[in-house]
Amino acid sequence: MRTMFFTQAIDDALAQAMADDSRIILFGEDTPLLRRNLLVRFGPKRVRGTPISESAFLGAGVSAAMAGLRPVVEVYMVDFLGVCMDVxxxxxxxxxxxxxxxxxxxxxxxxxxxxxYGDSGQHEQSLWGWLAHIPGLTVLVPSTPADAGGLMLAALQHDGPVIFLEHKLLSETWLEFLGSGARRTVQYDVPAEGARGSVPQRWEPLPIGKAVLRRTGGDVTIVSVGVGVHRATEAAQALESEGISAGVLDLRTVTPLDKAAVCQAVAQTGRLLVVDEDYKGFGLSGELSAVVLEAGVSCGYARVCTQTTIPYARHLEDQVLPNKERICAGVRQLMQ
Structure with missing residues (x-):
């Protein structure tokens, strides 16, 4: 086993896949800079920069895919998919x-x-529920370096469009950027686990649509993705001192959703708490409650989500986004 950072693992899986398949190309805003190791290895024909026009270069990616290539198109932030959503x-x-x-x-x-990290509602959204709502799209949200590399390899082998989302607080590239300059005085709640971890010597694709139980617990099941998995784990550890046993289920894939794993875990505890950094209304948290109820599983239910447009001020942002304190409060509410 090797140890890698989160983004490093994704790029390593990309390098392995690009060496095996000449159809894989990369392009997007600042891609030659961000993936400079891949640029040096595979050259400017396969790692390309683009103008700041998401509609143009994502449209080019769709055309390239239909013509026989397997493009990886980088959008600087998921928020900017709003510019090119028609594609x-x-x-x-x-x-x-x-x-x-x-x-x-x-x-x-x-x-x-x-x-x-204090970048407000035009740059800090998650939006996986919005994207997963569209039939035909696959949406992946890994929480560990091992999962990030394995799911990227799976995405590259998938024959349909895949949205691959990586949380900035797990990305060493983003953390280095955010911690520079005037932001050195700002503290971020970066998970102790997740940004660095063990990865395999050679990447194998992970199954798309397969959740994994990160922590067992008999009193309540906490379901989440991405950074939320680490927030949930921290909360579960804190609740142990109160005699509460909380399990943590990492979905890894928002769509297709591992309904069987969710229902099985919730059936064992009788309580479901969804931790979702996406918006509360009409999203993943509500979908999970429907999945459980439609399967005939009776349970107590609560959710901790992003409540509204994300404020710029850090102290206000902390009140809106899911955190350990809000998760613990949600579990205590369920236990009552």
């Missing part, structure tokens, strides 16, 4: 269905997501 919503997601399977769009859209 995803009305084209990439529908080509296979509208062509009766004759055409596919094997594209990976890689985008940082998430908040907790």
């Amino acid at each position: 995803l919503l009305n084209h990439a997601a529908k080509v296979e269905a509208f062509s009766g399977g004759k055409w596919t769009v094997p594209i990976v859209v890689r985008a940082p997501c998430g908040g907790g």
